[in-house]
Amino acid sequence: MRYVDEFRDPELGRVLATEILAAVEPGRHYKFMEVCGGHTHSIYKYGVDDLLPENVELVHGPGCPVCVIPMGRVDDGIAIARQAGVIFTCFGDMMRVPGSAGSLLEAKAEGADIRMVYSPLDALRIAKQNPDREVVFFAIGFETTAPSTALTLKRAKAEGVANFSCMCSHVTIVPPLRALLDSPDLRLDGFVGPGHVSTVVGARPFEFIPADYGKPIVVAGFEPLDILQAIRMILAQLAEGRCEVENQYSRVVPYEGNPRALEVMAEVFELRPHFEWRGLGFISQSGLKLSDAYADLDAELRFSVPGVRVADPKACQCGEVLKGVIKPWECKVFGTACTPERPIGTCMVSSEGACAAYYNFGRFAREREVV
Amino acid sequence: MSVTGRQEERILEIIETARSKRGKFRAERVDMSHGAGGKATQSMIEGLFEPAFGSQTGEDAAALEIGGASLAFTTDSFVVKPLRFPGGSIGDLAVNGTVNDLAVSGARPRALTLSLILEEGLAADDLKAEVDAIAAAAEAAEVDIVGGDTKVVERGAADGMYICTAGVGERDPRARTSADSIRPSDRILLSGTIGEHGTAIMLARGEFELDADITSDTRSLWPVADALLEEAGPSLHCMRDATRGGVASVLNELARSSQVAMLVREAAVPVEPAVAGASEILGIDPMYVANEGKLVAFVAEDAADSALAALRSVPGCERAAEIGEVRTEPPGMVLVETSFGGKRVMDQLVGDPLPRIC
Numbered sequence: 001m002r003y004v005d006e007f008r009d010p011e012l013g014r015v016l017a018t019e020i021l022a023a024v025e026p027g028r029h030y031k032f033m034e035v036c037g038g039h040t041h042s043i044y045k046y047g048v049d050d051l052l053p054e055n056v057e058l059v060h061g062p063g064c065p066v067c068v069i070p071m072g073r074v075d076d077g078i079a080i081a082r083q084a085g086v087i088f089t090c091f092g093d094m095m096r097v098p099g100s101a102g103s104l105l106e107a108k109a110e111g112a113d114i115r116m117v118y119s120p121l122d123a124l125r126i127a128k129q130n131p132d133r134e135v136v137f138f139a140i141g142f143e144t145t146a147p148s149t150a151l152t153l154k155r156a157k158a159e160g161v162a163n164f165s166c167m168c169s170h171v172t173i174v175p176p177l178r179a180l181l182d183s184p185d186l187r188l189d190g191f192v193g194p195g196h197v198s199t200v201v202g203a204r205p206f207e208f209i210p211a212d213y214g215k216p217i218v219v220a221g222f223e224p225l226d227i228l229q230a231i232r233m234i235l236a237q238l239a240e241g242r243c244e245v246e247n248q249y250s251r252v253v254p255y256e257g258n259p260r261a262l263e264v265m266a267e268v269f270e271l272r273p274h275f276e277w278r279g280l281g282f283i284s285q286s287g288l289k290l291s292d293a294y295a296d297l298d299a300e301l302r303f304s305v306p307g308v309r310v311a312d313p314k315a316c317q318c319g320e321v322l323k324g325v326i327k328p329w330e331c332k333v334f335g336t337a338c339t340p341e342r343p344i345g346t347c348m349v350s351s352e353g354a355c356a357a358y359y360n361f362g363r364f365a366r367e368r369e370v371v
Numbered sequence: 372m373s374v375t376g377r378q379e380e381r382i383l384e385i386i387e388t389a390r391s392k393r394g395k396f397r398a399e400r401v402d403m404s405h406g407a408g409g410k411a412t413q414s415m416i417e418g419l420f421e422p423a424f425g426s427q428t429g430e431d432a433a434a435l436e437i438g439g440a441s442l443a444f445t446t447d448s449f450v451v452k453p454l455r456f457p458g459g460s461i462g463d464l465a466v467n468g469t470v471n472d473l474a475v476s477g478a479r480p481r482a483l484t485l486s487l488i489l490e491e492g493l494a495a496d497d498l499k500a501e502v503d504a505i506a507a508a509a510e511a512a513e514v515d516i517v518g519g520d521t522k523v524v525e526r527g528a529a530d531g532m533y534i535c536t537a538g539v540g541e542r543d544p545r546a547r548t549s550a551d552s553i554r555p556s557d558r559i560l561l562s563g564t565i566g567e568h569g570t571a572i573m574l575a576r577g578e579f580e581l582d583a584d585i586t587s588d589t590r591s592l593w594p595v596a597d598a599l600l601e602e603a604g605p606s607l608h609c610m611r612d613a614t615r616g617g618v619a620s621v622l623n624e625l626a627r628s629s630q631v632a633m634l635v636r637e638a639a640v641p642v643e644p645a646v647a648g649a650s651e652i653l654g655i656d657p658m659y660v661a662n663e664g665k666l667v668a669f670v671a672e673d674a675a676d677s678a679l680a681a682l683r684s685v686p687g688c689e690r691a692a693e694i695g696e697v698r699t700e701p702p703g704m705v706l707v708e709t710s711f712g713g714k715r716v717m718d719q720l721v722g723d724p725l726p727r728i729c
Binding site: 001004008010013014044045046047048049050051105106108109110118122224327329330334335336339340341342359360 | 378379382383385386389397399400401402403404410411414578579644647648651653656707708709710711712713714715716718
C-alpha cells in the first residue's frame with residue numbers, strides 16, 4: 001500500500017532503534033506516556049516496544065475513549081436500549097464494557113435491539129430506514145470522533161429525522177491530561193502526544209505541558225516509524241535541555257488544528273460542568289453535551305435514564321493504571337478476577353486498553369526469547 | 372530478583388495457569404461471542420459439551436471404525452448473511468465446509484446429507500438457486516448428496532434459509548495426521564492468500580460503502596490435501612482449514628492443544644492487496660478473517676520444501692507459502708514476527724469482529 005508501507009519500513013525502523021539506543025543515558029530510566037489508545041494499539045501491533053532499549057518504558061495513558069466511560073453511563077445506555085421501540089447503536093468496543101449489571105452485549109442477548117455501527121452516519125441511516133422506531137446513537141470519543149457526531153446531528157436536524165437522538169459521552173483531551181499532571185504520584189519524563197485528536201484541536205492546546213509542568217511532548221502519528229521518531233525527538237529534547245511542543249505528525253496535524261471541525265463542534269456541543277471518568281473521578285469541563293440548539297436530539301432528555309453514579313468496583317485500580325502510577329499487573333484483581341473474558345475494569349475491555357494489552361502480550365514482552 | 376519482579380512473575384504464572392485450565396461455561400445467556408470460534412466458544416465446548424458427551428479429540432472430523440471400514444464423520448451448519456455474495460453462496464459453503472472438514476482430517480469426502488431450514492416467504496427462485504449451487508458444488512467436490520430433510524419456520528423465525536450438512540469420508544491410508552502429531556521444528560505451510568471470504572461477506576453486506584473486487588475463496592480442499600498426502604506422507608503431521616476466526620484461531624487452538632509454541636513471520640503470509648487495503652481501513656487483522664478454501668499444514672522440517680512445491684502445483688494454490696514454524700517455548704502461545712521487525716503475541720479472539728460469516 002503506497003503512502004502506508006513507507007511508514008512501516010523495517011530497515012528505517014532498525015536505524016531509528018539504533019539512534020534511540022545511542023541517545024539514552026545508560027544509567028537513566030525513561031518513562032514516557034503515550035496518551036492515545038491508538039498509539040498503544042500500534043505499539044503492540046507492530047511490536048514497537050520490542051525495539052526499544054530496556055530503560056525506555058512506555059506508559060499507556062488515558063486516551064482510550066472506551067476505557068474512560070464510567071459504569072453509570074453504561075447503565076444509562078442499557079436503560080435506554082431496553083425501552084420499547086428503541087434501536088440502540090454504538091461502536092463495537094463499547095458492547096463489552098461492563099456496567100453495574102452487565103454489558104450492552106448481554107442486554108442484547110436478553111432482547112434489547114442493540115446494533116454495532118462504524119460511524120454515526122450509519123446510525124442516522126438506520127433511523128431513516130426505521131421511521132417507526134427511536135434510534136439512539138451512543139457517542140463516545142475525544143475530539144477525534146466528536147466532529148463526525150456533530151455533522152451527523154446537523155444533518156439529522158436539517159433533514160428533520162425526528163426519531164434520531166444521541167447520548168453524548170464525548171470527552172476532551174486537555175482536562176484529563178492536566179488532572180494527570182496534577183497528581184502528586186505521577187512520574188513521567190515526557191509525552192507522545194495524541195495524533196488523531198490533534199488533527200482536530202492542533203498542537204497548540206498542549207503548550208501548557210512544557211510551560212506549566214516542564215515536560216516535553218511530541219505529537220505523533222500512528223505508524224511504527226512515527227512512534228519511534230517521536231520517542232527519538234523526546235530524547236533529543238531531554239538531552240539538549242529543551243522542553244517544548246513538537247509536531248512529528250505535521251503531514252496531518254496543523255499546529256492550529258482544523259478550524260471547520262472546531263466550528264461545527266462549537267455549534268453542536270457545549271461543555272458539561274463536570275464529567276465522570278472511569279478511574280479518574282469527576283473532572284470539570286472535560287465532557288461534552290448537546291447545545292441548547294440541539295437539545296431536541298439529546299437522548300438523555302428524550303428518555304428517562306437512571307443517571308445514577310455507580311462507584312468503580314472497589315478492587316479495580318483502572319485509575320492508577322490510567323495514571324501510569326501502577327503497572328497493570330500490580331492491580332489487585334489483574335489476571336485473576338479481571339480478565340479479557342470477564343473484565344471488571346474498562347482497561348481490560350478494549351484492545352487499546354492497557355490491561356488487556358498487557359494480559360495478552362506482557363509475558364512475551366518480558367521474555368523476549370522464543371526457543 | 373526484586374520484590375516487584377517476583378510479584379510480576381507470580382501474577383504472570385497465575386495468568387498462565389488460568390489460560391491452560393479448561394474453560395468454564397458461566398454465561399447466563401448465549402451471546403454472539405459464543406459463535407465466534409474464540410475464547411467464548413472454547414469455554415462452551417470445554418465447559419458444557421465435553422462434560423456431557425465425553426472428551427473430544429479436537430479434530431475437525433470424528434474417526435470411526437465400522438465393520439472394518441475406516442471412516443471420518445462430521446457435521447456443520449451454515450447461517451451466512453447475505454445468502455449470496457461475490458464468489459459463492461450459502462449452498463457452496465454448505466458443501467465445501469463439510470467436505471473440507473473431512474479433507475483436512477485426511478479423509479476423501481464421499482457423501483453428504485443436507486438439512487434445510489427455510490423461512491416462510493422465501494422466494495422459490497432463491498431456493499432453486501441454492502439447490503443448483505449445492506448440486507454444482509457437490510459435483511465439483513465429487514461427493515454425493517445421499518439424503519436430507521426440510522423444515523419451514525414462521526416468517527421471522529429464521530433469516531431466509533439455514534443449512535446443515537453432515538458428511539462421511541473414507542480415511543486415506545496415507546494419512547497420519549492429528550493435532551498430537553505436531554512437533555517442534557515442524558514448518559507451517561499455508562495454501563494461499565488469506566482473508567478473502569470474510570472480507571467479501573463484509574463488503575457484500577454493504578455496511579461500509581467500500582467497493583473492492585474481492586471474491587470468496589470457497590472451494591473443496593480435497594485436491595490440496597491429496598497433493599500434500601501424496602508428497603509428504605507421514606511427514607505431514609496435521610492439517611486444518613482456516614475458517615471462522617482465520618489462521619490466527621487455528622494456530623492458537625493447535626498451540627494450546629499440542630502445548631507447543633508457534634512463530635509466524637507476518638511478511639511471509641500472502642494477502643491480496645485489496646484484502647490488505649480493506650482490513651487496513653476497517654482496522655481488522657487479516658489473520659483473524661475467515662477463509663473457506665485455505666488450509667494450514669504442519670510438515671516435518673526436512674519434507675517442507677517438497678511439500679510446499681507440491682502445494683503450489685495444485686490449481687489455485689500458486690501463492691502457497693511457508694509462514695512459520697513450531698517451537699517449544701512458550702507452550703500454548705502463538706507469536707508473530709511483525710513485518711516491522713518486532714515480536715508480539717497473536718492471541719485468540721475474545722469478541723466477535725464479524726458474526727454469521729458461514
